[in-house]
Amino acid sequence: MARKITANLYMTLDGYGEFPKYPGWDYVSEEPDEFWNELWISQYDSVDTIIFGRGSFEGHEEVHSISKRKPTDPYYMFDYSRFLEKCQKIVISHSLKKVEWANSRIVEGDLTELIRNIRNEPGKDIIVEGGPSLVHEFIQRGLIDEYRILVMPVIIGKGHNYWGTMANQQTLKLISAKTMKYGELCLRFECVHDFNASK
Numbered sequence: 679m680a681r682k683i684t685a686n687l688y689m690t691l692d693g694y695g696e697f698p699k700y701p702g703w704d705y706v707s708e709e710p711d712e713f714w715n716e717l718w719i720s721q722y723d724s725v726d727t728i729i730f731g732r733g734s735f736e737g738h739e740e741v742h743s744i745s746k747r748k749p750t751d752p753y754y755m756f757d758y759s760r761f762l763e764k765c766q767k768i769v770i771s772h773s774l775k776k777v778e779w780a781n782s783r784i785v786e787g788d789l790t791e792l793i794r795n796i797r798n799e800p801g802k803d804i805i806v807e808g809g810p811s812l813v814h815e816f817i818q819r820g821l822i823d824e825y826r827i828l829v830m831p832v833i834i835g836k837g838h839n840y841w842g843t844m845a846n847q848q849t850l851k852l853i854s855a856k857t858m859k860y861g862e863l864c865l866r867f868e869c870v871h872d873f874n875a876s877k
């Protein structure tokens with residue numbers, strides 16, 4: 679079976695991939711919360727590849743590579759950094775010339791073709807981690823099998839939006855919906871790829 683692609687989305691209620699302030703936005707728990715478990719920990723065993731846009735890759739390397747962890751960080755952030763280090767990290771970029779983060783590579787070209795090739799490489803499942811404009815391109819092209827979404831209780835009205843115009847409807851099946859301490863929603867959907875075809 680081809681490798682599954684899960685998109686991890688962090689968004690405001692109006693779909694922007696921004697990180698706004700709201701009551702509880704900066705709360706750091708000693709233990710991972712539901713959102714962290716759904717988007718990351720529960721996928722550590724099944725995923726070995728992460729796809730990033732250029733900005734998202736550079737941001738993650740700067741903040742989450744193991745050398746950037748601080749002793750005061752909770753243990754599960756060290757686990758996250760170790761997971762990122764060992765994953766294959768694929769950066770989709772037409773401008774980057776080289777990458778230094780271990781197990782990283784740059785790819786460019788037609789997105790649908792690139793993803794078809796990556797899916798056919800041997801390996802475990804795949805997470806596409808953003809940013810929002812790259813994930814939007816995946817959504818438009820129907821390249822995603824599952825969504826794991828943190829919805830923050832904010833309407834921000836500006837920034838990079840995950841959603842947008844689509845040529846075709848995408849039909850989803852809700853897997854779970856959980857509420858969190860500060861009013862965030864943690865949603866999980868599976869794509870029903872053949873819904874229209876089967877009618």
Ligand SMILES: NC(=O)c1ccc[n+]([C@@H]2O[C@H](COP(=O)([O-])OP(=O)(O)OC[C@H]3O[C@@H](n4cnc5c(N)ncnc54)[C@H](OP(=O)(O)O)[C@@H]3O)[C@@H](O)[C@H]2O)c1
Pocket residue numbers: 687688689694695696697730731732733734735737770771772773774789807808809810811812815838
């Ligand atoms: N909410 C989140 O999870 C999240 C995550 C990451 C970023 N952000 C925020 O979003 C902002 C920027 O994010 P972004 O959406 O521009 O993401 P990004 O991670 O910078 O991805 C966009 C870059 O990916 C490359 N790319 C290659 N093919 C692409 C395609 N078909 N469509 C789009 N990009 C393609 C391009 O790099 P080249 O120019 O090198 O070709 C493009 O500049 C940042 O300000 C950040 O704060 C939010």
